[in-house]
Amino acid sequence: MEFYEKIEQVTTKDEFLEFLNLLSKDFKINVDEWENKSINYYLEAIESWIESMESYYKNSDLPVPNNIDWNFLATIFYVGKIYE
Incomplete structure (x- = not known):
């Protein structure tokens, strides 16, 4: 997942909430990359x-x-x- 691409798409509250959700999931799945x-x-x-x-x-x-x-x-x- 390219987070920079996702960040560019965040312009609304719902998109921000979706981004936070993706970030949380990424931490759980890819903690070694953090x-x-x-x-x-x-x-x-x-x-x-x-x-x-x-x-x-x-x-x-x-x-x-x-x-x-x-x-x-x-x-x-x-x-x-x-x-x-």
């Missing part, structure tokens, strides 16, 4: 990537997103801690 196998390392990797994401976009000749809703993303990550 660099970050614990929630701690996974979150640290996300933090590191966000810190240097401008370089990723510049190296990929893609525009750096300028309409990111950081508050909404923070909410998503927080509710993963408390939601049943």
Whole structure:
């Protein structure tokens, strides 16, 4: 499965939910392919990537997103801690 292709297709809530489901299934099936196998390392990797994401976009000749809703993303990550 090419996740980069799937990421490009995510434009709606339903597509985002489908992507999360695929990511979860991939972890269960291909855990040996995952660099970050614990929630701690996974979150640290996300933090590191966000810190240097401008370089990723510049190296990929893609525009750096300028309409990111950081508050909404923070909410998503927080509710993963408390939601049943």
